[in-house]
Amino acid sequence: MSADCCESTGQSHPARCKDCxxxxxxxxxxxxxxxxxxxxxxxxxxSVAPKSALLLQDEPVQNVFNVTSGCVRLSKILSDGRRxxxxxxxxxxxLGLSFQDRSNFTAEAIGPVTACRxxxxxxxxxxxxxxxxxxxxxxxxxxxxxLAQEQLVLLGRRTAEERVASFLTMLRARNSRFGHQGAxxxxxxxxxxxxxxxxxxxxxxxxxxxxxxxxxxxxxxPDGIRFVDLAHVGQIAAE
Amino acid sequence: MSADCCESTGQSHPARCKDCxxxxxxxxxxxxxxxxxxxxxxxxxxSVAPKSALLLQDEPVQNVFNVTSGCVRLSKILSDGRRxxxxxxxxxxxLGLSFQDRSNFTAEAIGPVTACRxxxxxxxxxxxxxxxxxxxxxxxxxxxxxLAQEQLVLLGRRTAEERVASFLTMLRARNSRFGHQGAxxxxxxxxxxxxxxxxxxxxxxxxxxxxxxxxxxxxxxPDGIRFVDLAHVGQIAAE
DNA sequence: CGTTGAGTTGACCATCGTCAACAGGAGTGG
DNA sequence: CCACTCCTGTTGACGATGGTCAACTCAACG
Numbered sequence: 027m028s029a030d031c032c033e034s035t036g037q038s039h040p041a042r043c044k045d046c047x048x049x050x051x052x053x054x055x056x057x058x059x060x061x062x063x064x065x066x067x068x069x070x071x072x073s074v075a076p077k078s079a080l081l082l083q084d085e086p087v088q089n090v091f092n093v094t095s096g097c098v099r100l101s102k103i104l105s106d107g108r109r110x111x112x113x114x115x116x117x118x119x120x121l122g123l124s125f126q127d128r129s130n131f132t133a134e135a136i137g138p139v140t141a142c143r144x145x146x147x148x149x150x151x152x153x154x155x156x157x158x159x160x161x162x163x164x165x166x167x168x169x170x171x172x173l174a175q176e177q178l179v180l181l182g183r184r185t186a187e188e189r190v191a192s193f194l195t196m197l198r199a200r201n202s203r204f205g206h207q208g209a210x211x212x213x214x215x216x217x218x219x220x221x222x223x224x225x226x227x228x229x230x231x232x233x234x235x236x237x238x239x240x241x242x243x244x245x246x247x248p249d250g251i252r253f254v255d256l257a258h259v260g261q262i263a264a265e
Numbered sequence: 266m267s268a269d270c271c272e273s274t275g276q277s278h279p280a281r282c283k284d285c286x287x288x289x290x291x292x293x294x295x296x297x298x299x300x301x302x303x304x305x306x307x308x309x310x311x312s313v314a315p316k317s318a319l320l321l322q323d324e325p326v327q328n329v330f331n332v333t334s335g336c337v338r339l340s341k342i343l344s345d346g347r348r349x350x351x352x353x354x355x356x357x358x359x360l361g362l363s364f365q366d367r368s369n370f371t372a373e374a375i376g377p378v379t380a381c382r383x384x385x386x387x388x389x390x391x392x393x394x395x396x397x398x399x400x401x402x403x404x405x406x407x408x409x410x411x412l413a414q415e416q417l418v419l420l421g422r423r424t425a426e427e428r429v430a431s432f433l434t435m436l437r438a439r440n441s442r443f444g445h446q447g448a449x450x451x452x453x454x455x456x457x458x459x460x461x462x463x464x465x466x467x468x469x470x471x472x473x474x475x476x477x478x479x480x481x482x483x484x485x486x487p488d489g490i491r492f493v494d495l496a497h498v499g500q501i502a503a504e
Numbered sequence: 505c506g507t508t509g510a511g512t513t514g515a516c517c518a519t520c521g522t523c524a525a526c527a528g529g530a531g532t533g534g
Numbered sequence: 535c536c537a538c539t540c541c542t543g544t545t546g547a548c549g550a551t552g553g554t555c556a557a558c559t560c561a562a563c564g
Binding site for chain 4: 508516518520524526527529532
C-alpha cells in the first residue's frame with residue numbers, strides 16, 4: 027500500500043463510516059454510531075480525478091465534501107488572472123460550508139482525491155437536528171480562521187525565505203497526524219501552487235529552495251524535500 | 266449625539282438586551298426574548314478605554330466580547346516586533362471564541378469602546394444549551410473566514426494602491442449597515458494601523474493617499490477621507 | 505513656547521518580480 | 535528506438551515596487 031498522502035488508497039472508502047480511517051480527525055467524530063448510520067445514508071463516496079474541481083469560484087454550491095484522501099487546492103483568482111492559493115485541504119478537512127449561495131473559491135484536486143459528498147441542502151437539514159455536529163463544525167471553522175490569520179502574518183510581514191521555511195514546517199506538522207513524521211516531506215503541489223500560496227513567484231520559490239539546499243537546510247528529492255537541518259528550518263519559520 | 270463610529274454613545278448600553286441597537290447584527294439575534302433575558306444575566310456591560318486591551322496574544326482567554334460600539338484592532342506580532350493587523354472589530358462583532366486556551370491575537374480598543382463581556386466558561390456552558398446560538402456563531406465564524414480569505418488575496422497579490430482602495434471601499438461597506446453611507450469615511454485607526462493591516466509601511470500608505478488625492482479620487486479630511494470619485498476607487502479595488 | 509507624536513515627503517536601495525534561456529523528464533508518434 | 539514536443543523547474547540579467555532612513559510640517563498639549 028502506498029504511503030503517499032495524495033494517492034487514493036483502498037482504505038479510504040470503507041463500507042461504513044464506522045470503519046473510516048479519517049473519522050477521528052474529521053467532523054464526523056461528533057456523531058455516535060447510530061448517527062453515523064444516518065449520516066452515511068446522506069453521503070456519497072466520491073473519487074475525484076486529478077485537476078477536476080469540487081467547487082468553482084462564484085458558482086452555486088450544490089455539494090459539500092469531507093475529504094478522505096488526497097490533496098485539494100483552494101484558490102481565488104482576480105479578474106486579470108492573478109491567483110492566490112488560500113489553502114490546501116487534506117484528509118479530514120471539510121469543504122463548502124460557507125452559508126453563501128455561491129462559492130468564494132475554487133477547490134481542485136491536485137492528485138487523485140477521495141471524499142464523502144453530501145447534497146448541501148440535505149446536509150444543512152441534517153445539521154438542524156444535530157447540535158453536536160454544528161458545534162464540531164464551529165470548532166473546525168474557528169481552526170481554519172486561526173490558520174488563515176497566521177497566513178495573513180506570513181503574507182503581510184515575512185520574507186521569501188521565512189515563507190518557504192514556514193510552509194515546509196507547517197506542511198510537516200499537518201501530516202504528522204497520519205504518521206508521516208520522517209525527514210522526508212512529500213510535496214504533492216507544484217512550484218506554481220506553492221508560489222501562489224506564499225504570495226511569491228515561481229522563480230522566487232525555486233531560488234529560495236536552491237538557497238536552502240546550498241545552506242544545507244534541506245535536500246530536494248523527487249516529489250518532495252528532505253529536511254537536513256530541521257531545527258534551523260524551524261528557527262527561520264518561527265522568527 | 267455624535268455620529269462618530271468609534272465614540273461611546275448613550276444608546277450603546279441600554280438597560281436590556283431587548284433594546285440593544287446592535288442586536289439585529291450581532292450573534293444575539295439568534296435568541297428570542299426569553300433567552301435574551303438569560304444571556305443578559307451572564308453579560309457584563311463594559312467600557313474599554315482607548316489603547317487598553319480586551320485580549321492579549323498568547324495569554325489565557327478569560328472573557329469573550331460582543332462589541333457594541335467603537336473600533337477594536339486585532340493584531341499579531343512576531344518575536345522581532347513585526348506586526349500584522351489581522352482585522353478591525355466594530356459594533357456587532359464577536360471576539361474571543363477560538364476554542365483555544367490562549368488567544369491567537371491581541372485585541373485593543375482604538376478609541377473608546379463598549380462591549381458586552383461574558384466569562385468564557387459561563388458562555389460556553391450556555392452555548393451547550395442553545396443550538397441556535399451555536400449555529401449563529403458558526404455563520405459568524407464562516408463570514409470572518411471569508412473576510413480573512415479575501416485579505417489573503419489582497420496581501421498576496423495586490424499592489425499598494427489596490428490595497429488602499431480596497432481598504433477604503435471595504436470600510437465603507439461595513440459601515441453601511443449603520444447608516445454611514447455618505448461620501449465621507451471616518452478612519453478611526455492611525456496610518457500605522459492601516460499600514461500593518463495592508464502589509465505595507467506607513468510611508469507607502471501616506472504616499473498612496475497623496476497619489477489618490479493628486480488623481481482626484483479622494484480628499485483627506487480630519488479623521489478620515491472623502492470620496493471624490495467613488496466609482497473609480499471601486500474599480501481600482503475590484504480589479 | 506518648547507515638546508511630542510502623527511503624518512508627509514524626498515533620496516536611495518533591496519527584495520522580489522519580469523523576461524528570457526536552458527535543462528531534464530514524460531509522453532507521443534514515426 | 536529515436537526525434538519531437540510539452541511541461542515543469544532552474545538559473546541569470548535586469549528592473550520596478552515598495553522599504554529604509556532622514557528631514558520636515560503641523561497640531562495638540564503642557
